[in-house]
Amino acid sequence: MKSNDDGLRLLLSKIYEERGFDFRQYNTGMLRRRLARRLSTTGATTYLEYARVLDVDSSEYEKLFDDLTINVSHFFRDPLVFELLYKVVLPEMIAYKAQHGDTYIRTWSAGCAQGEEPYSVAILLTELLGGQLNDYHVTIYATDIDRNALDKANIGEYQESGVLEVKKGFLDKYFSHNRSYKIKESIKELVDFSFHDLASEKFIAPPRSVFANFDLILCRNVLIYFTRELQRKVLSNLEAMLNKRGYLVLGEAETLPMDMQKDFICKDGMCKIYQKL
Ligand SMILES: C[S@@+](CC[C@H](N)C(=O)[O-])C[C@H]1O[C@@H](n2cnc3c(N)ncnc32)[C@H](O)[C@@H]1O
Numbered sequence: 001m002k003s004n005d006d007g008l009r010l011l012l013s014k015i016y017e018e019r020g021f022d023f024r025q026y027n028t029g030m031l032r033r034r035l036a037r038r039l040s041t042t043g044a045t046t047y048l049e050y051a052r053v054l055d056v057d058s059s060e061y062e063k064l065f066d067d068l069t070i071n072v073s074h075f076f077r078d079p080l081v082f083e084l085l086y087k088v089v090l091p092e093m094i095a096y097k098a099q100h101g102d103t104y105i106r107t108w109s110a111g112c113a114q115g116e117e118p119y120s121v122a123i124l125l126t127e128l129l130g131g132q133l134n135d136y137h138v139t140i141y142a143t144d145i146d147r148n149a150l151d152k153a154n155i156g157e158y159q160e161s162g163v164l165e166v167k168k169g170f171l172d173k174y175f176s177h178n179r180s181y182k183i184k185e186s187i188k189e190l191v192d193f194s195f196h197d198l199a200s201e202k203f204i205a206p207p208r209s210v211f212a213n214f215d216l217i218l219c220r221n222v223l224i225y226f227t228r229e230l231q232r233k234v235l236s237n238l239e240a241m242l243n244k245r246g247y248l249v250l251g252e253a254e255t256l257p258m259d260m261q262k263d264f265i266c267k268d269g270m271c272k273i274y275q276k277l
Pocket residue numbers: 069070071072073074077110111112113114117143144145146149196197198199200219220221222225251
């Protein structure tokens with residue numbers, strides 16, 4: 001087992017050194033399962049043999065990233081979370097902004113996959129702000145390490161399976177439907193997609209966000225792939241990026257470490273929506 005562990009460590013260091021992606025702090029169980037697929041497809045029997053495959057066939061890197069960055073998502077994933085955002089969190093945020101004459105609404109979807117999550121938030125903000133949308137500066141920064149996913153997000157075209165949770169009214173209003181479902185320009189304009197690695201020490205916020213006072217950060221179904229240590233690092237960074245009274249939304253299987261919970265009000269434990277104190 002030891003040589004297996006060493007092999008994995010060497011392989012991950014090689015990927016980092018050659019491509020700059022740091023999977024060394026990802027959950028080892030997930031990495032092993034995902035790598036097993038690449039090993040079996042390429043006929044490699046050990047991690048070191050697989051490292052040699054990467055040396056001779058650089059296109060294998062692309063397939064490896066595809067397998068390691070799991071970008072399964074869909075619009076309004078976990079509908080209860082979006083119901084709470086729509087009925088409680090966003091109205092509360094907008095009312096507070098209106099009271100304080102603050103016209104900036106800054107949101108970050110960290111680990112946005114093909115854009116389903118940030119576009120879902122954009123739809124809700126458009127609905128809630130209605131005729132006042134143009135009185136506000138709404139930006140939803142949406143970031144991911146998977147450049148293919150970001151390209152698809154920018155195109156904004158989805159199969160039916162991606163939009164099954166979208167209410168009929170929203171589907172008619174915010175998508176054009178041909179063979180696929182294409183998100184309307186008015187929604188696209190609210191979202192700014194860019195590359196950002198949550199595990200990076202260098203960039204703590206989306207590169208184009210300039211300053212980092214976010215009102216709402218969604219980081220859902222990403223942390224589960226990280227070690228506890230990296231989860232903690234990312235979460236403390238996200239906390240620092242949030243405004244006072246800003247909201248943090250995690251995925252169903254993700255939670256704030258106990259000692260960070262004192263810094264937040266739990267808006268809804270089941271849905272993992274927290275408000276920074
Ligand atoms: C399962 S998807 C979650 C998408 C969406 N947040 C949701 O809940 O439906 C996980 C996404 O996290 C991205 N990801 C993985 N590691 C990342 C990292 N270090 N920094 C940023 N995004 C990352 C993957 O590329 C993938 O698109």
